[in-house]
Structure formats: C-alpha cells, structure tokens
Amino acid sequence: MRISPSRSWRLKEQLYTITLGKCQECGNVFYPYQSICPSCGSSRIEKIVSKGHGKLITYTVIYQAREGYEKAMPMPIGLIELDEGVKILAPLTDAENIKEGAEVEVALRRITADSSNGLIQYGIKFRVIDDAK
Amino acid sequence: MVSVAEVSLIKVDRYYEYSERDLVIEAYKQLETKVKERVKPDVVIISSGYIESIGKSNLSAVKLSSSLGFRGVKAFRVENGDNGGAAIYTAYSLIKSGLAKSVLVIGIDKFSDLNSKQVNDFTATNLLYDYEYHLGLTLHSHAAILAKLYMKQYNVPYEYFANWAIKMHEYAVENPNAYLRFKADLNTIVKSQLIAEPLRLFDIAPRADGASIALLTEDDLARKYSDAPVTLDKIAGASYDYSYDLTLPSIRMAMKELDYKIDDKSIVELHDSYSIIAALELEELGLGERGKSLEQLDSFQVNYSGGLKARGYVGGATAIYQLSEVVMQLRGDFKGKKAVGEKGIVVSTDDLANSTFIISLMR
Numbered sequence: 185m186r187i188s189p190s191r192s193w194r195l196k197e198q199l200y201t202i203t204l205g206k207c208q209e210c211g212n213v214f215y216p217y218q219s220i221c222p223s224c225g226s227s228r229i230e231k232i233v234s235k236g237h238g239k240l241i242t243y244t245v246i247y248q249a250r251e252g253y254e255k256a257m258p259m260p261i262g263l264i265e266l267d268e269g270v271k272i273l274a275p276l277t278d279a280e281n282i283k284e285g286a287e288v289e290v291a292l293r294r295i296t297a298d299s300s301n302g303l304i305q306y307g308i309k310f311r312v313i314d315d316a317k
Numbered sequence: 318m319v320s321v322a323e324v325s326l327i328k329v330d331r332y333y334e335y336s337e338r339d340l341v342i343e344a345y346k347q348l349e350t351k352v353k354e355r356v357k358p359d360v361v362i363i364s365s366g367y368i369e370s371i372g373k374s375n376l377s378a379v380k381l382s383s384s385l386g387f388r389g390v391k392a393f394r395v396e397n398g399d400n401g402g403a404a405i406y407t408a409y410s411l412i413k414s415g416l417a418k419s420v421l422v423i424g425i426d427k428f429s430d431l432n433s434k435q436v437n438d439f440t441a442t443n444l445l446y447d448y449e450y451h452l453g454l455t456l457h458s459h460a461a462i463l464a465k466l467y468m469k470q471y472n473v474p475y476e477y478f479a480n481w482a483i484k485m486h487e488y489a490v491e492n493p494n495a496y497l498r499f500k501a502d503l504n505t506i507v508k509s510q511l512i513a514e515p516l517r518l519f520d521i522a523p524r525a526d527g528a529s530i531a532l533l534t535e536d537d538l539a540r541k542y543s544d545a546p547v548t549l550d551k552i553a554g555a556s557y558d559y560s561y562d563l564t565l566p567s568i569r570m571a572m573k574e575l576d577y578k579i580d581d582k583s584i585v586e587l588h589d590s591y592s593i594i595a596a597l598e599l600e601e602l603g604l605g606e607r608g609k610s611l612e613q614l615d616s617f618q619v620n621y622s623g624g625l626k627a628r629g630y631v632g633g634a635t636a637i638y639q640l641s642e643v644v645m646q647l648r649g650d651f652k653g654k655k656a657v658g659e660k661g662i663v664v665s666t667d668d669l670a671n672s673t674f675i676i677s678l679m680r
Contacts, residue, residue: 198448216448222558241561242469244461246513250438253453261458263466263561271561273462275452295452307452 186252187296187303199307202234202290204268215270236290238266240312243282252296264288264310277309287314319412320539320546321678322419323352324641326529329496329629331429335526337365337372341381341425344528352542356532359417361387363394364404364424366633370439371431381423391417398443399590401636402665402674406552408533419534424634428524436524443667445558456668457521459559460591461513463669467563467593468515471608475515478592479506480611482519482626485589489623492653496525496629520592522625529637531644547644547661547678551575554674567666567673568601575675579604584646584656585619586639587664589626598664621646621654636665640676647680 197203198216206213207221208228215234220227243262253259260276276282277293288310295307325348332340348356361382368377378392397403401424408420428436441455464478482501489495501519509518532542539546555570572579579585579602587602589595592611599605604617622628622642631638643661645651661678 192451195447195451198446199451216446242462242465244458244465244514244516246455246458246461247510248437248455248457248512249434250441250453250455251434252438254434256453259453261454261462263462273449273454273459275454305451307448309452 187298187305189303192305200292202236202266202272202308204232204234204270206230206232213268213270215272232268234266234268238264238288240282240284240286240288240310241265241271242284243276256296262288262310275309276311278311281312283312286312289313318536319409319549320534320536321549321640321644322532322534322539322542322546323348324529324531324644325351326494326638326641327527328494329525329527329631329638332427332526333429337368337374337377337425337427338381338384340427340526340528341423342384344423344530345385348530348532352532354541356421356542358387358390358419358421358532360408360411360420361390361392362404362408362420362422363392364401364422364633364637365394365426366396366399367426367428367439368394369396370442371436372427381425397633397672398667399632399635400665400667400672400674401633402552402554402663402676403672404633405531405636405640405665405676406554406674409549409552412533412535418538419532422531422533422637424529424631424637426632426634427526428632429526440668445671455513457513457516459669460593461516462561463563463597464515464520464591464593466561467596470563473608476503476507477611478520478596479503480614481589481592481595482506484614485620485624485626488621488654489627492623492628494652495623495627496523497623497627516591522590522630525629525631527629527631527634527638529631529634529641531637531640545648547647547680550677550679552674552676556672559669559671563597565597565601565670565673567670568598568664568675571673571675572602575677577677579662581617582658582660583618584643584658584661585617585664586622586643586662587619587624588635588666588670589620589624590630590668592626594668594670595624598666598670602664618656618658621651621656623653636663636674639663639665643678647678
C-alpha cells in the first residue's frame with residue numbers, strides 16, 4: 185500500500201488546504217506551515233489559511249510519470265505566486281486555458297489511488313479562472 | 318594536510334548481471350592493482366543515495382566493508398541525496414581532526430534495476446517539501462520551470478541548452494569510462510523525447526550504475542600507497558533551499574567560504590544534473606556570464622569526463638567519480654580529454670543544488 189491514512193491525515197494542512205506560517209518577528213510568510221520560522225528561527229509563528237488565489241508565473245507539462253501517477257500524464261504544473269506572496273509549485277487542473285500571468289485559484293482534486301478499489305489520495309491543484317490579459 | 322592517495326572507478330553503464338556489492342568489488346579490485354600495498358583503512362564510508370531504497374539494503378556500509386575483508390573498521394554510510402560531497406567532507410574531517418589516518422570512501426548507486434517512472438518516484442523523495450512529493454511532482458518539473466524562467470529572463474531559445482549536451486557528448490567520446498560515448502547534434506537533441514516541457518531527453522542526465530573509490534589519508538601516509546598523491550586542499554559547503562530567482566545560493570556561499578577564484582586554468586567537474594543547472598552553476602561559480610554561459614563552453618576546462626550528461630549520473634557515487642577524474646587529470650593519467658592545470662575543483666551538489674560541497678585539489 186502506497187497511501188498511508190495517518191500520513192495523509194497528518195498532511196491535511198498541506199494537501200487539503202494551503203496553511204501558511206507568518207513569522208511574528210521577521211515577517212516571513214512561508215508554506216507549508218511549521219512552528220518555527222525557516223528564515224530567522226523564531227517560534228512566534230501565526231498560522232494563516234491562504235485564500236488559495238494567485239497568479240500563474242509560468243508552467244511546464246511533464247510527460248514522464250512517477251509510479252502511481254500514470255493516469256495524470258501529461259501533467260501540467262505551475263509556479264504560482266499566491267496573494268499572500270508565497271511561491272509554490274503545484275499541479276494545474278481544468279487546464280484548457282493555461283497562460284502565463286493568468287489568475288488561478290485552488291481546487292481539491294483526486295491525485296492518485298492505490299488501485300481501482302484502494303485508498304484515494306486527494307490534494308490541491310490550481311485552475312485558471314481568468315486568462316492573462 | 319589531507320591527500321587523495323589513490324582512486325578507482327568502473328565504467329558507468331547498465332549492469333544487469335551485477336549487484337551493488339559486485340560493482341563495489343570490481344572498483345576495489347581495480348584500486349588494489351594501483352596501490353603499492355594492501356589498503357587498511359581506519360574508516361570505510363559509503364556514499365550512496367539509493368542503496369537503501371532502490372537496492373533494498375540497509376546497513377550497507379557494514380555489509381560492503383565486510384565483503385572487502387575490512388573486519389574491525391568503523392563503517393557507515395553518508396546519505397545526502399545525490400550529493401556525495403558530504404561523504405568526502407566527512408572523510409576529510411576525520412583525517413584533518415586526527416581521528417583517522419586513512420578513510421576509504423566508496424561511492425555506489427545502481428538505477429538499472431528499475432524503469433524510469435520507478436526511479437523518478439525515488440528521486441522525487443529529494444524534493445524539499447512533503448506536499449510536493451505527494452502531489453506527484455518530480456525533480457524534472459522544478460528544472461523545467463527553472464529553464465522556462467531562464468529563457469524568459471535572458472531571452473534565449475530552447476536551442477541554447479543544447480550547447481551543453483553537444484559539448485558533454487563530445488567529451489564523453491574520448492572517455493572510455495563514460496556511459497554515453499557518442500556525439501549528439503542539435504537536430505537529434507531538439508527532436509528527442511519531451512520529458513518536462515521544455516526539457517527533452519538530452520537536457521537530463523541519464524542515471525546509470527557505477528562504483529568509484531577514493532582512498533584519503535594523512536599526507537605522511539599517502540606515499541605508502543602511491544608515488545603521486547594529490548593534495549585535498551580544502552572543502553567548503555553550504556545548504557540553501559531552492560528558489561526561482563535563477564541563482565544558486567548554496568554555491569555562492571560555498572564559494573565565499575572556499576575563498577578561491579575559479580578560472581580557465583582550473584580543472585573543474587561540476588554537477589550537471591540538468592543543462593539548466595549546468596548553466597546556473599557555471600554562472601554562480603563565476604566561469605560564465607549570466608544568460609550566456611552555455612555559449613562560452615570553450616573558455617574553460619569543465620567536465621572533460623563528459624559530465625553527468627554523458628559520463629553518466631550515478632546518484633550518490635557521482636562525487637566520488639568527479640573526485641577520481643580530477644585527481645587523474647592532475648596526475649596526468651586521465652584516459653579521456655586531457656586538461657592542463659595544477660588546481661582541480663569538484664562541485665558536488667544534489668539535483669537542484671540545494672546542497673553544495675566544493676572540493677579544491679592541488680598537484
């Protein structure tokens with residue numbers, strides 16, 4: 185079994201929401217959330233749930249799969265700058281109108297499954313909500 | 318001071334008939350033919366990124382050192398993804414501190430037992446964040462994004478990256494221990510399989526099987542094993558998360574610590590996991606201009622082995638290959654394209670250069 189229920193549950197703030205950390209000392213905003221600032225080391229961290237909205241800086245399409253992700257090929261992957269200022273790399277979905285500069289929002293999607301009747305892993309993807317001007 | 322008393326390596330290839338243990342034994346038998354007397358190291362260090370995951374073998378240092386007949390030595394593995402520079406740094410530190418007089422560093426990795434999508438799954442565990450792995454991302458996707466940003470920033474076409482593959486294959490033809498010993502032309506490269514747009518097959522270093530060994534000793538001990546030891550002058554290093562600003566801070570910080578200007582007289586082996594990473598490394602090392610480095614490849618002595626691109630990419634063993642090749646260049650017995658110079662530089666990183674060790678060697 186590839187998918188671990190306990191791991192998926194533990195990662196819920198990364199895979200089902202975009203939970204950010206905001207350092208109260210240096211102002212660094214980062215993803216995924218953790219209780220210590222990766223920039224300055226402070227443990228005064230505020231937890232923020234991102235609005236899941238941002239801009240597509242650029243993207244790629246991958247054609248060579250990883251085991252377990254064959255059905256997702258070809259997989260478009262975007263570099264997204266969230267409104268909160270954090271850049272993240274994540275899969276794109278509903279991907280007919282991908283353009284650099286497009287407005288995107290987060291969506292929850294099926295990512296992979298152990299087998300046709302096995303556990304299913306869900307996670308975040310981004311979809312274009314407005315073409316680049 | 319620390320010396321590299323002797324080195325050995327086997328041709329990078331796909332060895333379906335050989336296990337990791339068999340490959341290490343082959344490399345060791347070669348080392349034994351080169352040293353003046355039988356090696357008795359105080360410590361054996363295994364540098365391997367995947368012997369546990371792909372090779373299904375934990376406690377590998379104990380098993381391998383026992384296979385080589387080293388009973389009673391201290392043996393352990395240094396895992397640092399594909400950056401075997403960490404194992405060399407550990408060996409150097411042990412000798413420099415006086416805790417050991419001699420350390421055998423064994424680089425070993427083997428990928429040919431699995432297909433590409435299985436290998437991609439293991440290499441993706443090098444991604445920095447859990448969500449990246451679980452969303453199905455690969456190292457290729459990061460490199461592809463960097464390539465697109467680079468093309469836009471410097472207004473270069475995709476063909477710009479082909480310069481790297483053409484040059485590496487040209488060098489590899491001369492290296493009998495290289496994996497891909499054939500020339501590659503622009504047409505072949507631009508029509509090769511699309512892996513992660515814009516990256517094609519020739520933009521990505523091919524992972525294959527290999528083993529390489531370096532015997533590091535105190536200066537005084539080196540001549541017991543060899544008449545031509547090479548001095549390992551200094552190792553600098555740094556770790557820094559990847560970013561998307563087309564710089565490699567880990568290399569910049571390591572260079573600052575090294576406090577040495579690399580130039581066209583330096584004999585360099587760098588970690589070209591992707592053509593885009595080769596460009597960024599050349600530029601961060603100060604060898605090439607930003608946005609132009611891959612058009613300046615005849616201006617410096619870099620990767621005469623053929624690099625990861627054509628000599629082959631052996632995971633955590635790669636740095637030991639690089640070290641061995643630079644040592645042989647400095648001694649004058651490298652079997653491929655000959656470099657000229659008295660200073661050698663090994664730049665060991667992981668795929669995306671989050672982690673860097675730069676090793677400076679002198680004849």
